[in-house]
Amino acid sequence: MEDKSFELQPRFMSNEIVDSIIIKTFNHCISNNVKEFLFAFHGGEPLLQKPDFFKYFVNKCKSIFSNKVTIFFTIQTNGTLITKEIASLFNDLEIQIGISIDGIREINDENRLYKNNKSSFDDVLLGIKNAFDFKFHKNTLGILSVINLENNPLEFYDFLKEIKIKNFDLLFPYNSYDNLPKSYKVNDINHTPYADWLIKLFNIWYLDSNIDRPNIRMFNGFIECFFGGEYPNDLFGNYKNGLLVIETNGDIEAVDYLKACGQNFTKTDLNILKNEISDSINSELINLYYHSHNKLNSKCNQCNVKEICGGGNLVSRYSKTNGFDNASFLCSDFLKLILFIQNITYSNLPKDLLDENNIEISSFEKEHLIINSLSNKQYDKYLTSFKSIKS
Template sequence: MIIKQFIIVPFLKTTMKSIDSVIKIASRCNINCKYCYMYNMGDSSYRMQPKYMTLETVKNLAIKAKEYCTLKNVKAFHFIFHGGEPLLTKIEYFQKILDTIKEHLYPEIYPVFSIQTNATLITDEWAFFIKKNKINIGISLDGDKSVNDENRIDHRGHGTYDRVIKGINVLKKHDINVSILSVINVNSDPVATYNHLKYLGIDSVDFLIPDHNYDNAPATIKHDLTYKREETPYADWLLKIFDLWFMEEKPIDIRFFRYSLIVFLGGNISFDYIGTDTNDVFVIETNGDIEPVDSLKICGENFTKTNRNVNQTSFSEATKTPIIDLYIHSKNKDKQCVQCQKCPIFEICGGGFIPHRYHSGNGFDNPSIYCSDLIKLFTYIQNTLLNQLDIKEKENMEYLDTKKIKSVLDTVYN
């Protein structure tokens, strides 16, 4: 049964509460992706960061994490090791980082560990380390060789695909589950991309819309501050995959689609483009600075700086800073522009990902620059889901038909 397979089990997993934190244990990267918000989108503050996080900072991070979980009555803290490239850290030192965290959290708080890596540095030794410590592993890959190597290049301008595949194969040899993070390239064939990722034997994929805003719009769409536009290249790309994915008997997990279906069936979640829940995610830089989501770096130099640091400041105190408070509550209706407040699909998208709303002239008082894409995506997905439901009262349910996309846009922008 489609609904049981796609929704019920994943929904139970999704509602397990934890505090999430992106830990920048390395501030540099061994590759140089063209679209990277850390290094190539206008914020050079990484140059002021130490290359690696010290164990003293790790200890204070763990202490503050435990305090915050206790305050929030949450029993798990998710440490997402990131960069830069976290595997630039030596294995022995990485083990000390994990041991320090465990020492200061157990037994009251359970630490969950994940690594987001470009996979070019993975060896058998790293695979042993990952498996021994039960670390979830996410790998960045945009598609096949031609698609991936268009943007994911090294510092000499060479593509990284072959090295990534080598790393994936090492992990698979050690029976380690692999998740993929893939930035959408609308010039690629979405079905070919999806089939290629399935061919690699991955467990899940998270398709990401590129980080752009009104000051730096994607070349694929026209825009102005009247917001409304007819072209929807990102929705069109994703929906070609959705049509295949939704009808598959044993699909791979695609978070964007799964979360959409959960929200349509009454759940609420915290995700960049979906839901209206609070965003309980912190970013910790290598020097211990506490910041909001790092994609906000596309908004300008030092934009994410808060003058709060885990070596001196609690997470609770950091949430009171304007930029972190804005991010945490960015899905609240009172944080939205007029267009989003009256939009029929607001309860689904929550106004979209906050960095995508930014314009230097009026801050975040705008719909997402991808608003038209989101409207088309969610109306289509919801309509597809409702067509599959065997509910007697279905005809009485309020939902947006994909045929009404244009009228939805008129409702929002007129």
């Protein structure tokens, strides 16, 4: 979108930066009693790096971390460069592969063409096939798709099963109030296109009784939250966001999707060569991102599902007028989707368990009316309909 800062950065990360990342991450883990840590290779396209980069990074980590901290590795790639050799290397290094693909050829080609405008679709499928030749990837490979409302949910789901995907997740487009999705109507209770699409997909997935039903992280994440668990990434939930970005030049920044808010938006004066990991919390933006599910707009604080929603992803709250002091422009979509999945989940529980935990089934219209009409004082008196069953 607006941010073009990548044009001024090195295309590749040097071993000096790598060494500093690994050593300072290890020191941070030891100082803060962190027992497990995940390194994610991201981009751009991280497979433009040579195989020796990944060998060096993983082996350096193993030598530094030893058995004191359990470390994991993952890579998010467009999949076009996953040769059998790369798949074999990542199998040996135990680097979990995530592949970005948005659906069938026509849908994927909307935003994932090569620079010469040729389709990348066949090469992505070949990359998936190459990865599936190895047991580690067969069990762990995941697909990540940006929601495209032109995608037929049933056709999309059948495609996932056809390519034998076990692990799958969905992303909302990284838009803000200043750059809304085409034809999107903010604050219109009757306009919830993303919720409507996801509810159709949820119903297909939920009613699929076959043993090969994929794990859809968004849906399972919401269900986990309803029983007191933690949402599995930074898009929802009420836990702290522990993700930090180190750019190719060593700059320490907040999560990369915030670049959609403006030029140099995520830039700080922090760099891994001169700063410690813990210095990052002094950055106003990084601090906000870290606490973003608890630092909510007043409208969000009136909402019964705020512990599940957490205000949604931070970029969807941003406007140049109010900064992040907004409810997400996707608020109605989030509310409708969460209530639908929650009601389906709770409706399958025994009535006495619901009564014992003071849980009632509510409606989207009722909750939307409460959020948008009651003052904070009135809302405090309103008996909450939603609470997690902690046992």
